[in-house]
Amino acid sequence: PRGHVTLVGGGPGDAELITLAGRRALAEADVVLHDRLGPTDRIDEWAPGAELIDVGKTPGHHAVPQREIERLLVARALEGLRVVRLKGGDPFVFGRGGEEVHACRVAGVPVTVVPGVTSAVSVPGAAGIPVTHREVSRAFTVASGHVPFSEEELAHLVGLGGTLVVLMGVGTLPHLVAGLRRHGMAAEMPIAIVERGFSAGQRTTVSDLGGILHRVAEVRPASPAVIVVGEVVRVPETFGCEDGRP
Amino acid sequence: PRGHVTLVGGGPGDAELITLAGRRALAEADVVLHDRLGPTDRIDEWAPGAELIDVGKTPGHHAVPQREIERLLVARALEGLRVVRLKGGDPFVFGRGGEEVHACRVAGVPVTVVPGVTSAVSVPGAAGIPVTHREVSRAFTVASGHVPFSEEELAHLVGLGGTLVVLMGVGTLPHLVAGLRRHGMAAEMPIAIVERGFSAGQRTTVSDLGGILHRVAEVRPASPAVIVVGEVVRVPETFGCEDGRP
Incomplete structure (x- = not known):
């Protein structure tokens, strides 16, 4: 099976302010990379059974570096998995979405972007x-x-x-x-x-x-x-x- | 019963790019004022039984003037109805949302704003x-x-x-x-x-x-x-x- 990456703009934090397309991508995900800026309160319900990877800063730990996030996105997709990168706001408003799209394209991984409420x-x-x-x-x-x-x-x-x-x-x-x-x-x-x-x-x-x-x-x-x-x-x-x- | 007005940012047109909160407001609406800039393809499904008022330009007709839209929002809410104003994009990005909020406040009508994907x-x-x-x-x-x-x-x-x-x-x-x-x-x-x-x-x-x-x-x-x-x-x-x- 061919894996792919979907960048999802999760909106400003309120769980109700994600889009229908964002919810759908999460529901179909095998793996979700998230951080504290996205809406994560209901992530277990939204992406049941998915592997959840926290790439943000957590107490006592540094954030996963951007290049490592991109490497993870590509690696999981190349394993044939449906990968979602859940972000706060919109992926293209200071969200480094363009870099993640670029990393996927370079690796030949299909990538789509679901915009969010900025x-x-x-x-x-x-x-x-x-x-x-x-x-x-x-x-x-x-x-x-x-x-x-x-x-x-x-x-x-x-x-x-x-x-x-x-x-x-x-x-x-x-x-x-x-x-x-x-x-x-x-x-x-x-x-x-x-x-x-x-x-x-x-x-x-x-x-x-x-x-x-x-x-x-x-x-x-x-x-x-x-x-x-x-x-x-x-x-x-x-x-x-x-x-x-x- | 006390009516109220909800301004809903419907996003850029794709029916999947409305928020969960926007869908919820439509599902509970008694009246929906919409125009061609909002996502209207599935409006019958989203707001079943609601009165639908097209306030945008339609072939051979002029758009309803902004002050008349505000008057309609307020009048229907004062009748005790749950009124949704469905807009394209976000209500505060050239959406005249601020004027509609103002009209409601002046009339003592409760008003909330659901942001959208701009x-x-x-x-x-x-x-x-x-x-x-x-x-x-x-x-x-x-x-x-x-x-x-x-x-x-x-x-x-x-x-x-x-x-x-x-x-x-x-x-x-x-x-x-x-x-x-x-x-x-x-x-x-x-x-x-x-x-x-x-x-x-x-x-x-x-x-x-x-x-x-x-x-x-x-x-x-x-x-x-x-x-x-x-x-x-x-x-x-x-x-x-x-x-x-x-």
Whole structure:
């Protein structure tokens, strides 16, 4: 039998926010490689009888390196197995999906990609913040904060306007805030940090560029968190509810 | 009984790319307002017995105006009904979801939002193009091409680099291409137009800024289409397959 690999975007963490196609791929899987960013609460139910391999960081252990994940995907598929790589969000939004597709193609292993609900849009939305809103923002930029932005990137982000969404950016937040201010973004520009979106512990911290670092020192936000900079952050206020929820 | 409204992001069109939460909301709905952008092939099966209201453009008829859609949502919910507004993609990515949430809140109608798979990421992905890719693009900007970009926007889009995704941009493509070139983007910058993503008629046209307008005159792309500008357009080529599919 010919094996294959399916990359599944599992969405932002809530088990109900995976797609039907994602569920189907899991139900048919022989092997599932997962990590803490994907929806794993019901993985035993979703992929009954499948071999489950945790490739993420677990307490006391390092994450499996990316090249080793790719090697595992290919090796299991070449054994004739149906392999699912379950990811948080969407595989192509900072999910290294392109690298995994490439590894499969090079090895001659059939690979398909099931897109998912990206945290970049849905986590702000869970806090009541639309990334686009008529008369407020007609564009949004999604970036990784894993590495600090260059001066050029900061200058053009400020100039472009619209909404800025930063993933994996809690660690570099002071650099981002100072950089945006230095390139002329107003101290009054609203900013929100949404932690643990769609979990029981979801928490939204709203401030402005001038005040956010003081707020962060108080609330000490933890990863995973999504940062939103832009006038859309004020949209939920007009509904008169604190975090945009009903 | 108290009615309520649920905005459901139906994903990019493929019936398998709706979420479990979206399916659940449809299954419980008394009324569904839908249009041609959402996944409607199986709507009778998904929302059995529900009143179905087509608020989109149908041949010979205009679309229902946005304010009238909002009025319908609120009126049906105030009658005690469970109302679903089924949308294409995600409700907050140019989906006017924020306006519909606002209309419900103003009327005191409980409203929730179920995020969806956005076409901005998934349609390029269906053509094998990842919006982010290690060493190639660490950010992407999503914009509507409904109205032409300003000179300032064009200048900063060129300066920012990363991937540019334009929705509803086929009509303004000549303006976009000329504007990006005028602000210094290279004629060799790759550009792709992906029409009818996830349908049997999916078609990808790849060229560069210097050549795309000639290609467009030949292939005459139709809406809905997603335009991608950036080096990530070349990623599928490295797999040696024309449109990124296995």
